Amino acid sequence: MNATHNLTRASLQTLDTPAAIIDVPRMQHNIARMQSRMDALGVRFRPHVKTSKCVEVAHAQIAAGATGVTVSTLKEAARFFDDGVTDILYAVGMVASKLPAALALRRRGCDLKIITDSVASAQAIVAFGAEYGETFDVWIEIDTDGHRSGIRPEEDALLDVARVLHDGGARLGGVMTHAGSSYDFDTPEALAAIAEQERAGCVLAATRLRDAGLPCAVVSVGSTPTALAAKHLEGVTEVRAGVYVFFDLVMHNVGVCATDELALSVLTTVIGHQAEKGWAIVDAGWMAMSRDRGTQKQKRDFGYGQICRVDGSLVPGYVLSGANQEHGILSREGEPDPDIVARFPIGTLLRILPNHACATGAQFPEYHAIDPERGLATWPRLHGW
Amino acid sequence: MNATHNLTRASLQTLDTPAAIIDVPRMQHNIARMQSRMDALGVRFRPHVKTSKCVEVAHAQIAAGATGVTVSTLKEAARFFDDGVTDILYAVGMVASKLPAALALRRRGCDLKIITDSVASAQAIVAFGAEYGETFDVWIEIDTDGHRSGIRPEEDALLDVARVLHDGGARLGGVMTHAGSSYDFDTPEALAAIAEQERAGCVLAATRLRDAGLPCAVVSVGSTPTALAAKHLEGVTEVRAGVYVFFDLVMHNVGVCATDELALSVLTTVIGHQAEKGWAIVDAGWMAMSRDRGTQKQKRDFGYGQICRVDGSLVPGYVLSGANQEHGILSREGEPDPDIVARFPIGTLLRILPNHACATGAQFPEYHAIDPERGLATWPRLHGW
Structure with missing residues (x-):
């Protein structure tokens, strides 16, 4: 353990700060945990790569058994396809203006x-x-929790949309849903209930299509909390989840991971103090952490993040309590720390666990992946649309 | 006006969404407004380019009379120096680990x-x-409002730090402060008061240095609200401000700009509806808008942004009320709009004014600058550290 910690410290000291750090053993643990669960539940797993937007991470997910990927933009689809992934679900509602880009990908x-x-x-x-002679593979988005998009399973519109697609020459591939409201719960019972609601709603939609003589091969559900909370997945063919690969403080508050499973952190340097206030100033502000304050309305508010030592071990009770663009304010929860200057001298390297890995990762052009066996590697991250 | 609107609409229809749009005439208006105010107040102006991170925008600021730039990262410094700007202030506290990069820039x-x-x-x-034979030009950061970093003007530490620098062979260039708490006010009286507090505190620090026989050529103050609210700037030699170049909804709530002065918006496409809820779903989520909810605690909460037509004109009362990574929820403030589907059909192009221009701009690799006289141009934006 000490050898590993020393290696970590030595490697990270070579980096400019702020920097996004992936703890590779933790990431591999998270990937294995989810994949083994999906295998046990008897479903395929299609990770949502919007969290990492990184081909090295997706490779690890596919190597562990994932079947294809889910993307949030067509730019991601093109990038992952260029990297050899062919089975890709673009999980945002299609509009006419994006069909040429979708066609170009299929033609390739x-x-x-x-x-x-x-x-x-x-x-x-x-x-x-019809105009371009292309048979698109189209899934219908189902709304199982009123969270965002989709057709409710019992709505007439489900069959209307299905018939337009089927009769119009598209391949009606299946149904998909995302119970995003699962992020709002934090007990095993409530998570199991929303997971069952997600499953049952999507299966109902599939049943209605099949009962009407329409094809529906795929029944795709998922979010990180529901994937980890579902008791069974009868009728489901595949699950999607994204943030599990890194986890974050929001997921910790939801109750699906321990803090030592969080694989993404931001490396930062102490650049000053306001001693009377108990503040250390660090060079990770909201540009590094993102403006995501997802833990604000949860059972524990971590400010802009939880402070860790450079080896990744927690400094309990110390959080990033405020953030400007390139300045973060590190302080103790509750009473100010009178020893803040001695505890975190100028130049001290720290790591900060983020509220929301998808948002924090997006602030960086690349990750620095640290693996005790292989050292430090730079993994590029996709940016923009 | 109609010809301009038609040109705008036609140009923007060629873009993929979401996209960051700069309204060039509005930006030029904002630049001219600030520069003429600084000229009238008799001070130099050093814009903070962390807002745009874009050389085309900095060019426009310098062409209008700005003297040098302020940056928030050394990567910005290198980029703007490569572009021909030599007078650069890195306005984040220096630490030992960043000195080699600073030295490299000075050596170039x-x-x-x-x-x-x-x-x-x-x-x-x-x-x-001393080790590298370099005379660094160092300014002392002054804390005039308890907002973040800096030494209070009356503290003993001010002279201690100054003597270390001066006696140690650095060039003691001056003092600088940033009254970031000006963002918390929204009346002309309160803004004028914080502007005067910022000015007086920084001038006091300079006076103390000079009284002690130490050099202090530069007295640098600023934030967008204080720059626009200051009654006079006696004793100040230069002002810094960043977000004024685009303005945003936070600044509108502060009271220093009208909505038709906001020069940055996000182009988006309507991709769906939840008609019973009065929602239109758009393809600008928080990845496009950023997670910044800066108007949440201000006098008017705009959610994740104010909705505009594609020509930039406001749709009063309609905001982006919710956001997931690539989905935004557009709704009417107050009662749901029963006509949301007819009002914003699928495929409709809209523009969204952001809460915080610095945060929203950071989500995009480039801007699309629209100028009625020159058409559409792509302006790259710096990303990362």
């Missing part, structure tokens, strides 16, 4: 799936497909 | 100024300077 051999939740978009897809 | 001919607010950092600077 990408097995891209697209989604819709409206007759208007379904019509645009089939009209475009 | 960059007139880089650095700052400190502690004896420990000042010692590190002079020791490094």
Whole structure:
């Protein structure tokens, strides 16, 4: 353990701060944990790569058994396809203006799936497909928790959209849902209940399609909390989840991970103090951490992040309590620390666990992946659209 | 006006969404407004380019009369120096680990100024300077509002730090402060008061240095609200401000700009609806808008942004009320709009004014600058550290 810690410290001291650090053993643990759970539940697993936007991370997920990936932008789809991933679900509702980019990917051999939740978009897809002689593989987005997009499983519109697609020459590939409201719960019972609601709603939608004589091969559900809380996944064919690969403080508050499973942190340097206030000033502000304050309304508010030593071990009770663009304010929760200057002298390297890994990762052009066996590697991260 | 609007609409329809749009005439108006105010107040102006991180924007600021730039990272300093700007202030406290990068810039001919607010950092600077035979130009950071970093003008530490620098062979260039708490006010009287507090505190620090026989050529103050609210700037030699170049909803709530002065917006496409809830779903989520919710605690909460038509005109009462990574929820403030589907059909292009221009701009690799006279141009934006 000490040898590992010394290696970590030595490697990280070579980096400019702020920097995004991936703890590779923790990431591999998280990947193995999720994949083994999916294997036990008898479903395929399609990780959402919007969390990492990093091919090295996706490789690790696929090596562990993942079947294809989920993306949040067509730029991600192109990047991961260039990297050899062919089975890709673009999980944001398709609109006419994005069909040329989707067509281009399919023409290059990408097995891209697209989604819709409206007759208007379904019509645009089939009209475009007819014009260009392309059979798009389209899944219908189902709303199982009122969280965002999708058609409710019992709505008439489900069959309307399905028939537009099926009759219009698209391949009606299946149904998909995302119970994003699972982030709002923090007990095993509530998480199991929302997981079951997500499963049952999506399976109901599939059943309605099949009962109407329509095809529905895929039943795709998921979010990190529901994937980890589901008691069974009867009728489901695949699960999607993203943030589990790194986890974060929001997920810790939800109750699906321990703090020592958090694989993403921000390396920072102490650059000053306001001793009377008990503040250390660090060079990770909101530009590094992101403006995400997802723990603010949860059972424990970590400010802009939890402070750790450079070896990754927690400094309990110390958080990033404030942030400007390139300045973070590190302080003790509750009473100010009168010994803040001695505890964290200028130049001290620290690591900060983020509220929301997807948002924090997005602030960085690359990750620094640290693996005790292989040392430090730079993994680029996709940016923009 | 109609010709301009038609040109805007036609140009923006060629872009993929989401996209960051700069309204060039509004930006030029904001630049001229600030520069003419600084000229009238008799001070030099050093814009903080952390807002745009874009050389085309900095060019416009310098063309209008700005003297040098302020940066928030050494990567910005290197980029703007490569672009021909030599007078650069790095306005984040220097630490030993960043001195080699600062030295490299100075050795290449960059007139880089650095700052400190502690004896420990000042010692590190002079020791490094002595080792490498470099006379660093160092300003002392003054705390005039308890907001973040700096030495209070009346503290003994001010003279301690100054003597370490001066006696150690650094060039003691001056003092600088940033009254960031000006963002917390929203009346002309309160803004004028904090501007005067910022000015008087920084001038006091300069006076104390000079009274002690130490040099202090530069007295640098500023934030967008205080720069626009100051009644006079006696004793000040230069002002810094950043966000004024684009303005944003936070600044609108502070009271220093009208909504039709906001020069940065996010172009988005309507991709779906939840009609019963009065929601339109757009493809600008928090990845595009950033997680900044800066208007949440101000007099008017705009959610994740104010909705505009594609020509930039406001749609009063409609905001981005919620955001996931690549999904935004557009709704009417107050009662749900029963006509949301007809009002914003799928495929509709809209623009969203952001809470915080610095945070929203950071989400994009480039801006699309629209100028009625020159059409559409792509302006790259710096990302990372």
